[in-house]
Amino acid sequence: MINKMGKGQTLYKEAKRLIPGGTQLLSKRPEQLLPELWPAYYDRAKGCEIWDLDGNRYIDMSYMGIGANTLGYADEDVDKAVIECIQKGNMTTLNCPEEVELAKKLIELHPWAEMVRYARGGGDGMSVAVRIARAATGKDVILFSGYHGWHDWYLSANLADDKALDGQLLPGLNPLGVARGMKGTSYPFYYDNKGQFLELVHKYGDKLGGVVLEAVRNLEPEPDFFEVIEYETQRLGIPLIVDEVSSGFRLNTGGAHLVIGLHPDIAVFAKGMSNGYAMSAIIGKKKYMDAAQDTFISSTYWTERIGPVAALATINKMLRCKVQDHMIECGKTIQHGWKNLAIKHNLDIHVGSLYPLSHFDFKDNSLVYKTLFTQEMLKRGFLATNSYYACYAHKDEHIVVYLKACDEVFAFLASIKDAPERYLEGPVCQSGFKRLS
Incomplete structure (x- = not known):
């Protein structure tokens, strides 16, 4: 008992x-x-x-x-770096240099990417990525596959159909509190279902601002699934956003997309990149990421020092060991x-x-x-x-x-x-x- x-x-x-x-x-x-x-x-x-x-x-x-x-838990190398950071001061009026060092490291690990923004959680990071996509394209509709957090852009899919997200990993998500005006701004498709994806592209093509995809799910996709998505996003001139919140830093030191042959325009990391300290990163191509300067994306604690310090210590240990x-x-x-x-x-x-x-x-x-x-x-x-x-x-x-x-x-x-x-x-x-x- x-x-x-x-x-x-x-x-x-x-x-x-x-x-x-x-x-x-x-x-x-x-x-x-x-x-x-x-x-x-x-x-x-x-x-x-x-x-x-x-x-x-x-x-x-x-x-x-x-x-x-x-x-x-309580990894000695990461905790040592964090303790030194705390002793120096975690938050000040000035910026911490580690966020530049981390940006260089992430781009070194992902040579296709050119710019980096930060948040402190996976859901926040995905919301930033979607905001950047909409700002860069000037279009509202997002197609997505998989689970991507609690934010309004994602839950709004359930405004039209309260079971729209059931097949995306987590059933029963209630969009209560999400503005009804967001209805029709995001639509789900199943992983490895290129027919469903193409139907949505045909229906909403001129309104699409981006496509969001988990890097990996529990099943292996058909060989041309990624190719179809990449072709359509490139044809439409919209970003392919790959959610690496769970998959990142598991198969390699970096994004699983590097292993499975997926080519994003924006990728989002969190969870395992900083060993239990709050940190997330949005990396991407300059032609999309630069739009972050044209929309307001800003938060005080996204500038604290512990997150980048922990991420650097974690990534360096991953590479070393x-x-x-x-x-x-x-x-x-x-x-x-x-x-x-x-x-x-x-x-x-x-x-x-x-x-x-x-x-x-x-x-x-x-x-x-x-x-x-x-x-x-x-x-x-x-x-x-x-x-x-x-x-x-x-x-x-x-x-x-x-x-x-x-x-x-x-x-x-x-x-x-x-x-x-x-x-x-x-x-x-x-x-x-x-x-x-």
Whole structure:
């Protein structure tokens, strides 16, 4: 049994009375993982280990800071650079020189790009990129595929059809509060569906201000999918914006588009580029990026020093230690382990996604089994769900004990197929966006 009266759940109940939605990030809601049982809050973290408010130690084999901590928690090299930055002063009337150094580094890693702007979160970065695209083209309509954050330009797709975004990763997103006048300014298309994309281009071609695309999804696209999108954006003279918020700095030190043969005009990075410190970057070709001077894009804390310093320290360590090679090998071992254990215990699962962002789904009764998996892994000392985000701090010993625990839990799940709900110690986890009571 898991202690329902832990300090984390007690504090979370209080938080739900004080903070709408309980927390600032949907992915960190306990309801998304293990309702009423998830530890919810941490006291300290190091490497890939987390201690909760009750002093319990867990190995994090789940999201590693929702994909932000590519090196691991409290990485000594990055933290050393940040501490030195703090001692020198994080925010002043003058600008920090590191933002110029970081711009040079990002352009060195992406020779097609010529200019860089910064924000501090992935959603903010995507919103900046879309603003730049509209400013550069003088046109309003954006076509997009995938999930791109919480901002109005994206949620406005649900003004015409409240299920428009359901197939873009996160169902149930309510556009309440988005101005009705934004209806008809953004339209989704499915990844690898060039027919749907071309229909939208035919319908809105003269109104299009840009196309937004995630670099990678869980499926491999047809060979000509990228070619069609690149051809149409070039023909129309509009930017192709590639969202690298999740995929960036996973397959290589830089954008996944460099690996998969996609050629953007603008690319957006966040999450893993700065190892848990707030930072995002919008890089692109001068003919589009220069339009940022013609529209107002400005925020005080986009000029603070910690973000660029952390990003530079993180990127330099990635280059020095070949971090992506390590993360790919970790993910490959985990995915093979899941598949072999599912066969061993006769469980029907689907395993996929990039190795550093591995994922599996139970094909039947998926949310119940996902909740049970998380519940039973927590008892064994792991923060675990049906996703595994690799980091440099994950070592062989962590993977070995994790897969041993998976073996035990898969065996348990296989033994209770007739009535798995009976073994839940709390509610079933949620999927998508829902209002909390």
